[in-house]
Amino acid sequence: MARLADYFVLVAFGPHPRGSGEGQGQILQRFPEKDWEDNPFPQGIELFCQPSGWQLCPERNPPTFFVAVLTDINSERHYCACLTFWEPVEPTQEGLCVRDATARDEEADEGGLGALSPPAPGPPDQLFAPKTLVLVSRLDHVEVFRNSLGLIYTIHVEGLNVGLENVVGNLLTCLIPLAGGSQRTISLGAGDRQVIQTPLTDSLPISRCSVALLFRQLGITNVLSLFCAALTEHKVLFLSRSYQRLSDACRGLLALLFPLRYSFTYVPILPAQLLEVLSTPTPFIIGVNAAFQAEAQELLDVIVADLDGGTVTVPECVHIPPLPEPLQTQTHSILSMVLDPELELADLAFPPPTMSISSLKMQDKELRAVFLRLFAQLLQGYRWCLHMVRIHPEPVIRFHKAAFLGQRGLVEDDFLMKVLEGMAFAGFVSERGVPYRPTDLFDELVAHEVARMRADENHPQRVLRHVKELAEQLYKNENPYPAVAMHKVQRPGEASHLRRAPRPFPRLDEGMVQWIVDQAAAKMQGAPPAVKAEKRTTVPSGPPMTAIVERSGGLHGNSARRLEVVRNCISYVFEGKMLEAKKLLPAVLRALKGRAARRCLAQELHLHVQQNRAVLDHQQFDFVVRMMNCCLQDCTSLDEHGVAAALLPLVTAFCRKLSPGVTQFAYSCVQEHVVWSTPQFWEAMFYGDVQTHIRALYLEPAEDQDPFSVCGGSLGRGMGGPGSRSPVPLRQVGEAPLQGDERSALDVASEQRRLWPTLSREKQQELVQKEESTVFSQAIHYANRMSYLLLPLDSSKSRLLRERAGLGELESASNSLVTNSMAGSVAESYDTESGFEDAEACDVAGAVVRFINRFVDKVCTESGVTSDHLKGLHVMVPDIVQMHIETLEAVHRESKRLPPIQKPKLLRPRLLPGEECVLDGLRVYLLPDGREEGAGGPGGGPALLPAEGAVFLTTYRVIFTGMPTDPLVGEQVVVRSFPVAALTKEKRISVQTPVDQLLQDGLQLRSCTFQLLKMAFDEEVGSDSAELFRKQLHKLRYPPDIRGTFALTLGSAHTPGRPPRATKDKGPSFRTLSRNLVKNAKKTIGRQYVTRKKYNPPSWEHRGQPSPEDQEDEISVSEELEPSTLTPSSALKPSDRMTMSSLVERACCRDYQRLGLGTLSSSLSRAKSEPFRVSPVNRMYAICRSYPGLLIVPQSIQDNALQRVSRCYRQNRFPVVCWRSGRSKAVLLRSGGLHGKGVVGLFKAQNAPSPGQSQADSSSLEQEKYLQAVVSSMPRYADASGRNTLSGFSSAHMGSHVPSPRARVTTLSNPMAASASRRTAPRGKWGSVRASGRSGGLSTDVGSRLAGVGPPQANGAPPDPGFLRPQRAALYIVGDKAQLKGVRPDPLQQWELVPIEVFEARQVKASFKKLLKACVPGCPATEPGPASFLRSLEDSEWLIQIHKLLQVSVLVVELLDSGSSVLVSLEDGWDITTQVVSLVQLLSDPFYRTLEGFRLLVEKEWLSFGHRFSHRGAHTLAGQSSGFTPVFLQFLDCVHQVHLQFPMEFEFSPFYLKFLGYHHVSRRFRTFLLDSDYERIELGLLYEEKGERRAPQVCRSVWEYVERLSKRTPVFYNYMYAPEDAEVLRPYSNVSNLKVWDFYTEETLAEGPPYDWELAQGPPEPPEEERPDGGAPQSRRRVVWPCYDSRPRAQPDAISRLLEEMQRLETELGRPPERWKDAWDRVKAAQRLEGRPDGRGTPSSLLVSSVPHHRRSLGVYLQEGPVGSTLSLSLDSDQSSGSTASSSRQAARRSTSTLYSQFQTAESENRSYEGTLYKKGAFMKPWKARWFVLDKTKHQLRYYDHRVDTECKGVIDLAEVEAVAPGAPTMGAPKTVDEKAFFDVKTTRRVYNFCAQDVPSAQQWVDQIQSCLSDA
Secondary structure, X not given: OEEOOOEEEEEEEEEOOOOOOOEEEEEEEEEOOOOEXXXXXXXXXXXXXXXOOOOOEOEEOOOEEXXXXXXXXXXXXXXXXXXXXXXXXXXXHHHHOOOOHHHHHHHHHHOOOOOOOOOEEOOOOOXXXXXXXXXXXOOOOHHHHHHHHHHHHHHHHHOOOOOHHHHHHHHHHOEEOOOOOOEEEEOOOOOOEEEEEOOOOOOOOOOOOHHHHHHHHHOHHHHHXXXXXXXXXXXXXXXXXXXHHHHHHHHHXXXXXXXXXXXXXXXXXOOHHHHHHHHOOOOEEEEEEHHHHXXXXXXXXXXXXXXXXXXXXOOOXXXXXXXXXXXXXXXXXXXXXXXXXXHHHOOOOOOXXXXXXXXXXXXXXXXXXXXXXXXXXXXXXXXXXEEEEEOOOOOEEEXXXXXXXXXXXXOOOHHHHHHHHOHHHHHHHHHHOOOEEOOOHHHHHHHHOHHXXXXXXXXXXXXXXXXXHHHHXXXXXXXXXXXXXXXXXXXXXXXXXXXXXXXXXXXXXXXXXXXXXXXXXXXXXXXXXXXXXXXXXXXXXXXXXXXXXXXXXHHHOOOHHHHHHHHHHHHHHHHOOHHHHHHHHHXXXXXXXXXXXXXXXXXXXXXXXXXXXXXXXXXXXXXXXXXXXXXXXXXXXXOOOOHHHHHHHHHOOEEEEEEOOEEEEHHHHOOOOHHHHOHHHHHHXXXXXXXXXXHHHHOOOOOOOOOOOOOOOOOOHHHOOOOOOOOHHHOOOOOOOOOOXXXXXXXXXHHHHHHHHHOOHHHHHHHHHHHHHHHHHHHHHHHHHHHHHHOOOOOOOOOOOOOOOOOOOHHHXXXXXXXXXXXXXXXXXXXXXXXXXXXXXXXXXXXXXXXXXXXXXXXXXHOOOOHHHHHHHHHHHHHHHHHHHHHHHHHHHHHHHOOOOOOOOOOOOOOOOOOOEEEEEEEEEEOOOOOOOOEOOOXXXXXXXXXXXXXXXXXXXXXXXXXXXXXXHXXXXXEEEEXXXXXXXXXXXXXXXXXXXXXXXXXXXXXXXXXXXXXXEOOOOOHHHHHHHHHHHHHHHOXXXXXXXXXXXXXXXXXXXXXXXXXXXXOOOOOOOOXXXXXXXXXXXXXXXHHOOOOOOOOHHHHOOOOHHHHHHHOOOOOOOOHHHOOOOOOOOOOHHHHHHHHHHOHHHHHHHHHOOOOEOOOOOOOOOOOEEEEOOOOOOOXXXXXXXXXXXXXXXOHHHHHHHHOOEHHHOOOEEEEEOOOOOOEEEEEOOEOOOXXXXXXXXXXXXXXXXXXXXXXXXHHHHHHHHHHHOOHHHHOOOOOOOOOOOOOOOOOOOOOOHHHHHHHHOOHHHHHHHHHHOOOOOHHHHHHOOOOOOOOHHHHXXXXXXXXXXXXXXXXXXXXXXXXXXXXXXXXXXXXXXXOOOOOOOOEEEEEEOOOOHHHHHHHHHHHHHHHOOOOOOOOXXXXXXXXHHHHHOHHHHHHHHHHHHHHHHHHHHOOOEEEEEOOOXXXXXXXXXXXXXXXXXXXXXXXXXXXXXXXXXXHHOOOOHHHHOOOOHHHOOOOXXXXXXXXXXXXXXXXXXXXXXXXXXXXXXXXXXXXXXXXXXXXXXXXXXXXXXXXXXXOOOOOOOOOOOOOOOHHHHXXXXXXHOHHHEOOOOOOOOOOOOOOOOOHHHOOOOHHHOOOOOOOOOOOOHHHHOOOOOOOHHHOHHHOOOOOOOOOOOOOOOOHHHHOOOHHHHHHHHHHHHHHHOOOOOOOHHHHHHHHHHHHHHHOOOOOOOOOOHHHHHOHHHHHHHHOOOOOOOOOOOOOOOOOOOOOOOOOOOOOHHHHHHHHHHOOOHHHOOXXXXXXXXXXXXEEEOOOOOOEEEEEEEEEOOOOEEEEEOOOOOOOOOEEXXXXXXXXXXXXXXXXXXXXXXXXXXXXXXEEOOOEEEEEOOOHHHHHHHHHHHHHHHHHO
């Protein structure tokens, strides 16, 4: 029973003491006057009566009522019901407080006490003061308080004849029960009657309608976020103008939190004077009048709920974690069903006529029921995670948070984590954890209804039914008696407050009230206490918990099969079947990623422990430790799945004997896990064990054994009580008991608590003592356990550096160390000498002692251990630690003597000749990186990585060789290597080794050849060895001088000797390779290299002229600069003459002569005929260091002018000619970018130069002259009548939108129509160059002259050639936009600027870095699949740069093709300029698409013109800071893109490009070293091989190597090579047309990169032993793994296969094998004849598979168009020295070089010579291109429509030919052709007019026909 009201107080307005305008409350009277003993009078009531402040009011307001809540120091809540009314102020008061009435008006309104009816004006100056009646109670009966205070007010206002003292006295003496559902009727003695119903259970909150109102005001989402905020301890502030609403909202929120109790600040109505409480740092729920909203807005971390506006404002810095899914969505949807039942029916066609809407009170209970269910789901099974630490004298209970989260699968969940750590939950555990107590609705729900909730989840109607059932119970709890007798309480009349009150509220007689109270108290003392006994029961635990969301098993769903594997492996280990166990181990380690398998492992291991001990042999011990480490590695510090808990007893049970008296336990090998250093883990374990023992204490222990005789020394206790029981730690917290009859600790505790009152005092004492000593013994036991796991075995090594990764040999297993938070500094062992180290070792011991002491303090105080015992423990701990350190020393000493477990033998890598090992193998593990293929990813194949082996550092490479750690993969050798020079990034990492899962030092090396070595050092590798490896690597990567690079040191130390046999050897396997390979490295190069000369038909350009060697004598050198002008250096010894002759031999010169770009002559005798000349002005590299010695300049410019011109350009790189178009005679020039002066300045200031010219002006003029000379040296501009060649120009690609060769045919099927359609709709591409903001482009004004109008071409297709207007400039200068800013090109000038935006070298570098990361990621992607790769590829912008390069190059190609010359003048002229110029030549000139030509191109444009290979490749220490910038690689990528689009135009294969890409960074060859010819001469690299060749050299030049290799194998040759003559390639450049180069992504783990051919040649044939006694092999099958084997070698293409087969057969026949090239050429010739049209011979099978047929199937043969279409010569016109042309000369050579004339067919002469010629038709007919075949056998000249035509269109019989003479062009002849290319054949009947492609081919035709005639 409790008092209904504790105090009745009368508070009135009083003046403020400091005389301010504000008033203050004064307590006039309080009853009773002295405090109750059990309940002192609360302070500060007067503040809460008028929360907005005490103020006078100009009119009389109606009375108001609200309930404020005060919380006292014992966190008891006091309900203060306040009824306020207004009385007129007496004059004295009035004088004190005269205030501005308007202000008072406002304040009264703000106070939220707005009048219900219009206020009555009193006398004009009358003021009213508030007076408040207050009831203070600990009970929450709002309605009763309202009625009672209303009654007192009514008696006063209506003047009823009732004594107020009586009423107050009765009110204070009224007693009512607290709970139990009773009903009391009370009367205050004024003829009134009230019925009070008490709730059924005290623990359920009373909410009336407050929850429903809260939802109405704020809505579902807002209330849910407030609910989460309150649970996760955020600050919540309610605002409203109504006080009653504030207290309702706060009450509603608290009711939702049930069964948790809110334990922080709770003030539903906060007075204005206390607003600073809002800045408190602790969480709170507070209500404040909306008038103070402004103050609330300044708070940064408070969640503000505005009840009147219906909003909740969450500040940015506050994160409210949401409920875990799916609970969040489920709760939301149920709430909407309850609040808005019509929502479900809103869409029905025939909605039910009426909806039964529940009353507000009922809806309130339904909403609460939803939250009650939510808590039941959240906390389901919580009782299984309670630890009973003590039962008597009072229960001590702890909650195992980690186990709870782990079992529910919510470890990651932010919300639940915060709730469990919160104060409210701690209160919940101490209140509801008690096993024997009264139960309520929540206990029933969480124990019995969870299964039902789980079943109902998907049935909304059933959920709703459940909610309604719960709501009924909640409603019944608040209103147990439905038929309530009516209250009868008098109320004042309507508007009674407006009537003039007869008098103020009277002063009551204190004595009388006190007398009534005393009377009642006396009566109470006599009466027996009416205590309704609480019904206490054992709280049900309910079913064991399950995960909230059943997680799908995912990757590691533990099937029964996996558990079976774990069990088998363990039984093999203990049966000693080690080989079997070893096979299963990898599968077990994989399975142990799953929770069930780990638990299974722990259970299985427990079975093998007898009497707390299991002695194993070394191998068994090792297996067990490895499995334990694997289990523990994924444990977080929480140990949420109880794996560490289950293993803890085991690590002290398994041991091995090291020597007599020295035993090593498993704990010394599993210390490296974070869980051991977590205090929470140890506490949970400790409490779990204590619970086990306490429970055993009360389970009738067998008399013969006292469980506590052993003080924790034995592990019997740790593994669970009496022998009959299975070990407890295996039953994970949170799971059901193991046997049905077994009672849980909570059940036992409940029983004991029930019996406790019945026990005698002595018995009680005895039980308390027993429990206390149990806890104490466990504390000692745990001190031991913790010292085992925290003290490292080997404290002699530095603990910070030594993180190892073991492979299960002893040291690894045993030298563990703990990585815990507390064991701070470096551990050293006690036996080292110096005191300093000793101190550090003590530090470890000290840290461990401190950690254990902290633990002991905490758990012993919590579980009530006596202080004496605690002191004893503190004394014991240091001794325990010290003893353990001593035993560890012995163990460590002995463990060092163990023979190490056998590791696999190190595999020696094969080395190149001259390559030496710098560091011998360091044992490492190669770990998988982000590429999935090697690890058995989507590419298929087994998990080759992780592999265990060694890393070798040689002078040339970093090489890893090893074997996969997974024995199931088999004995595959894994090799991964890259050149040291390619290293771009090296970073230290800390990684787990794949086998033992120990943390180890590692290195991650990334190379620009797209390799990544992610290695963990084996723990036998000391940190010093690893450091040495890094230093040596760095030294080799960045030698101080270029002379230190491999290419330059190679061969200097070794005299080249006899070569090893390279191809015929079945390369010895890695295993058998002896260590002395290095010694044999002197035998370098194959003999066969020396004996043969390269097959090299001369290229046609050289036919007419003597070879460069013959010309040497006739060169006259113009000596203008003395040699002395060059800074003399050691290398420039040779005489000038010598230098010149060497220069002439360089690639540039050979190429200039091929192009006919002038001869070396200072005389002007040939000036007329030759527009350009070769100038030796730079022969001593004085003008420009980075240019070659000989340069092509306009004939008219003198050498001395060049010096001045060069000053205008960056790096003095003035414009020089590097290529001339054979057809349009336009030239391509290159230079560096302009300095500020020069042409740009010239364009900017167009005023005439003043007479006194400065130096700068004169050089600008020189420059202008120079450009003028270039322009005038072009034939068509020198001669104004040059005809415009664009009229009939058409390009095959034009209409095609699809970038495939087949598309071209479609546009050409009807050439006239196609060209017509092109004319009508011109599409220019340069629009796209201009428009794309990102890629920059032509500036608009130039574009307008350059480009036809119209949208950009789809696909980035090449433009319609019609786009060039006839009035185009003679010379276009392609420059950088930034340089050419503000330039207005002068229309009168003959040159025009084309500003483009290009990227800089640093952008290339950054882009490449990202590309590298995308293609070779360091760690697996978060989301598997191609998306992440493509995203990172896009981020790198590499393809965008490729696109820009191709786009600019195609633009330049178009300009050149149209006859304009182009000067490329970008950056310094050695990066992007070189890329563009080289690409342009490659696209324009078919010669550069041959092997020979490409070599020439690279030598000329990249090497001679000074691309800075050493600088861009960071070859030396100096370049280290600038980093690797792959400009050349980018160029190769562009070539590769073109190669993909035109596979038949290139003589070299894609492999050739990859080969160059690899070796331009590898520094294996000298070719790509240094930055210019000048530097190469200085180092003596350029001409050292001059004169007689010394003994065959180690290949120093990459070209030499390619040449030698090409003789042996067709690996660089492209069988599809079948060029269209004179074809200018115009590739598509859009990013969508570009492909990622497989050079970036492919890898071969069998042998490493395939670009060092000697190393990579593992034989593809099956091994010898498969062929017994020379018979056929039994099986030729081979397994080819995508990322392991080299596919091209495992499955060579058909042609390579056949060539190999031929060689093999020839060898077997004992013949010297023929060269593959000769065989291939012969086959092609034969095949061509077989396909002849005259019906003889059917196409051979080779025809089908060989290339020309392929070309035909794509239909790109001859591009016939209207007159003037591009000329097409023969398929194989011998334009290149390496080409496969079939001229008679070559045919002759072939027949002589062939040993097998018998293989030649009879028809081999049928097509002696063939090609395209234009033939003039008969009279009035046009010229047509026809395919002509000269047949010497039949003595005729036949012609066909096109190359593949089988039907002969006509025959000219050579017998009738009279003469062959030069001809002249006639009407309609092709315009672009030189006049000398025309010839006539005169027969007896008529004259045939012919026209060849150009002069040389015309000459050849004439010669061929003549020779035929003469033969006849």
